[in-house]
Amino acid sequence: MLFFNLLLLVYSTHCKIYESGVNQDEVDVILKKHNDVRLLVAQGKLGNQPKASNLKRLKYDFRLAEEAQKIADSCIYAHSKVIDDRWKDVGQNLYRRVSKRIVFGTDWNHAIEKWFKEHEVYTYTIHPKPATAHYTQLVGAKTEYVGCGYSLCKAESDLKYTKLYVCNYGPFANYDEKYPYKAGEGCDNLC
Incomplete structure (x- = not known):
């Protein structure tokens, strides 16, 4: 772990950070959006997905968030x-959102919605397309915790500004040969 942290420190010296971190209001937005998405699946409200019987309400985890912030600050x-x-x-x-001019402020709803939109090309299977891995992590039944980090930065060698959003999930949910959740009746709300 020490090597990983040093590696990030070395890389982050090659970028300028203009904005960094996640405040309590953003934590609330992150949790609400994640749990709203999971609730849609639990209630069977996505036309192309079966109803989930075992999705849990996610809780925020500050250890996961601390690691996510280190990654975001690496740019x-x-x-x-x-x-x-x-x-x-x-x-x-x-x-990631990239722009030629600096724009302050986060939009966690937009970032999470981008991950969620992958459901449009997802087929409920144990062999999902790689392009749907963000979505399957969002709705993974094994996952109970989320922690996120954010940074607005610009690499020395780049002409563009980057907003980097990172969320870590515990435990991991995207295992090969496994469905992300159990289809069927169960919790109409999150378990």
Whole structure:
């Protein structure tokens, strides 16, 4: 873990951070949007998805958030392995917005909605397309916790500003050969 943190520190010296972190209002938005999406699936309100019988209401986890923030502050749009002794694996969703001018402020609803939109091309299967991994992590029944980080930054070598949104999920839900959730009757609300 120390090596990973040092690696991020080295990379983050090559970018300028203009805005960083997630405040309590944003935590509330993140949880509400995640749980609203999960509720739609639990109630069977997506025409192309079966009703879920075992989705849990997500809770916010500050250890996951701390790791997500380190990744966001690296200004590198790439998945990073997160080690957490509570779980075998940690899931991760990334979203990036790039612009030529600096625009302050977050839009967590937009980022999470982009991940959610992948349901439009998802078929309920144990062999999902790679292009739907953000969605299947959002609705993974094994996942109970989420923690997120955000950074508005600009790499020294880049002419554009990047807003980087990172959410980590515990435990990981995107296992091959497994459905993201159990289809059927169960919780009309989240369990």
